[in-house]
Amino acid sequence: MKYSEEAKLLLEQYLWELERRLPFSRRKDILREFKSNLLDLLEERSGDTQISEHTAAEVLQEIGSPEHIAKQYGEEKVLISAPLFPIFKLVASIVASVLTVLFLADLFISIGSGAETAIFETFGTFIGSLTGAFGMLTAVFYLIQRFSPSGYFEQDQEHWDPEHLPKPEYSTPPGIAESVFSIIFSAVLIILLTQFSRGLEYSRTIGSAHIYIPPFGSRLIALIPLLSARWVLGIGFHIILLIKRAWNEPLRISDLSLSFADIAILIMFLQGSPDAYIRFDLMEQTEVFGSVAPILRWIFTGIIILILVLTVLDTLKKIKRLFFKPVSRIDLS
Amino acid sequence: MKHTTESVLERLLQETRRGNLTIAVMSRLYDTDHYGYSLQKELTELGLDINQDTLYPLLRRLEEQDLLESKWIVDGSRPRRYYRLSAPGTQVFEQLLEQWNKLIQTIRSIVL
Numbered sequence: 001m002k003y004s005e006e007a008k009l010l011l012e013q014y015l016w017e018l019e020r021r022l023p024f025s026r027r028k029d030i031l032r033e034f035k036s037n038l039l040d041l042l043e044e045r046s047g048d049t050q051i052s053e054h055t056a057a058e059v060l061q062e063i064g065s066p067e068h069i070a071k072q073y074g075e076e077k078v079l080i081s082a083p084l085f086p087i088f089k090l091v092a093s094i095v096a097s098v099l100t101v102l103f104l105a106d107l108f109i110s111i112g113s114g115a116e117t118a119i120f121e122t123f124g125t126f127i128g129s130l131t132g133a134f135g136m137l138t139a140v141f142y143l144i145q146r147f148s149p150s151g152y153f154e155q156d157q158e159h160w161d162p163e164h165l166p167k168p169e170y171s172t173p174p175g176i177a178e179s180v181f182s183i184i185f186s187a188v189l190i191i192l193l194t195q196f197s198r199g200l201e202y203s204r205t206i207g208s209a210h211i212y213i214p215p216f217g218s219r220l221i222a223l224i225p226l227l228s229a230r231w232v233l234g235i236g237f238h239i240i241l242l243i244k245r246a247w248n249e250p251l252r253i254s255d256l257s258l259s260f261a262d263i264a265i266l267i268m269f270l271q272g273s274p275d276a277y278i279r280f281d282l283m284e285q286t287e288v289f290g291s292v293a294p295i296l297r298w299i300f301t302g303i304i305i306l307i308l309v310l311t312v313l314d315t316l317k318k319i320k321r322l323f324f325k326p327v328s329r330i331d332l333s
Numbered sequence: 334m335k336h337t338t339e340s341v342l343e344r345l346l347q348e349t350r351r352g353n354l355t356i357a358v359m360s361r362l363y364d365t366d367h368y369g370y371s372l373q374k375e376l377t378e379l380g381l382d383i384n385q386d387t388l389y390p391l392l393r394r395l396e397e398q399d400l401l402e403s404k405w406i407v408d409g410s411r412p413r414r415y416y417r418l419s420a421p422g423t424q425v426f427e428q429l430l431e432q433w434n435k436l437i438q439t440i441r442s443i444v445l
Contacts, residue, residue, distance in 0.1 A: 032412075034389060036413050037368070037369040037413075068386060072386045073393065
């Protein structure tokens with residue numbers, strides 16, 4: 001049948017959004033029937049002409065949003081429903097940022113104090129706090145959802161717009177939660193690395209002598225201005241994105257440029273020995289870290305390689321989305 | 334929340350329609366097979382404007398209650414799910430129709 005590529009993409013996205021909200025046990029069957037009826041309606045509406053994105057959007061607007069349709073079939077029961085989830089994600093990202101800030105500050109204090117157990121305790125406290133905070137947050141959102149008036153958080157069906165359906169095949173901007181998290185996290189890293197990195201050292205006993213070990217190597221300290229510049233640019237990018245809420249070409253190219261900067265920085269981290277970034281060589285001489293320092297050295301290199309591979313893959317995807325139009329895979333027969 | 338006359342009327346009409354929709358749908362499936370869209374069109378042509386978001390889930394619910402039976406048939410360009418009243422559905426419909434007629438008569442005698 002005669003569907004424009006844009007119409008097919010819109011229908012594919014609508015059906016995907018509907019499918020993931022339908023009750024799991026009957027999902028495939030309901031979707032198959034819904035799709036068959038939807039295509040009948042579309043084909044009758046268009047007559048012999050090609051079904052355009054405009055016609056498809058018009059019909060989908062009349063039918064109602066995927067959330068609304070799924071609800072009529074008895075939506076899958078979830079702890080936090082789709083309308084509340086973006087707010088939950090935003091609050092969760094702010095909570096995670098604040099906890100990370102506190103964790104990093106606590107970690108620096110622990111390292112500075114020289115108490116070896118304090119470092120492990122800090123990690124334990126951080127994981128405990130994260131788990132507790134997310135559990136509490138989920139419970140609070142569940143209660144809000146449970147006791148709010150029926151339909152309070154639901155979308156107004158008359159004003160829902162198929163144009164606002166997320167399009168994963170196209171390039172999509174980072175969400176508000178991601179931007180907020182990125183800004184807070186980058187700011188904290190800049191402050192910690194620029195203000196505290198040089199003064200940071202911890203005392204360890206080697207034999208009968210007490211020595212002070214700086215955790216960061218000379219190469220990392222030399223890279224701090226470059227890292228800070230990258231994070232400042234990232235903060236600027238996310239602030240513009242939050243203000244404009246647009247995803248135009250200049251912003252997409254800026255995003256791509258930041259990814260290239262990340263790749264360049266990660267490659268720099270692979271130059272030279274890991275000891276030039278983190279003083280594993282000095283750690284090796286201490287009683288506490290002596291046996292684990294070689295493993296930590298491998299973990300450090302492994303993490304850098306893993307992040308590099310993921311960043312390269314993500315960048316390739318961004319390039320593809322910038323230059324190539326998405327292709328629909330939906331079967332409309 | 335303040336209720337306007339229009340919103341109250343709208344809600345009452347919806348409630349009145351909801352119960353009658355089941356009878357209308359069952360009546361069209363009494364001796365004819367229909368798939369969702371064809372049934373919607375027929376009901377609209379007969380003057381009962383019903384949306385997909387109401388009709389399709391209603392068909393599902395009636396089938397889950399064993400009042401309807403369905404089968405997929407490749408008809409024309411694509412497979413379609415055809416519904417018709419099941420044997421228990423036919424029995425229920427006949428009794429329901431009888432009760433509904435009595436109710437209408439009673440309501441008429443009260444209202445008029």
